[in-house]
Amino acid sequence: MMSHITIYRLRAKHRELEREIRRELARPAPDQGRVAKLRRGKAVVKDELFRLESGLAPLNPAHAG
Structure with missing residues (x-):
């Protein structure tokens, strides 16, 4: 489970990333x-947030905990 x-x-x-853009x-x-590049990074972060907030496993295990 991912922490807050x-x-x-x-x-x-x-x-x-939004500020940098x-x-x-x-x-x-x-x-x-x-x-x-910044927009791609922002999209990756947004996708990861969606996964974590909806209880799905992270796409990249290195990001776990």
Whole structure:
């Protein structure tokens, strides 16, 4: 079972990735490759949060506990 701390950390990581995306897009010439990488990372975190909050096993066992 995943701890609330893990979920809290994933939510914080999700917020940080969103801030990074906004920061990059606010630049005069955003690096679209970096934006794409950040968005992929954000999607991975979101998927992991969904799995944990719905009681499913994590996709990557290294993330467990």
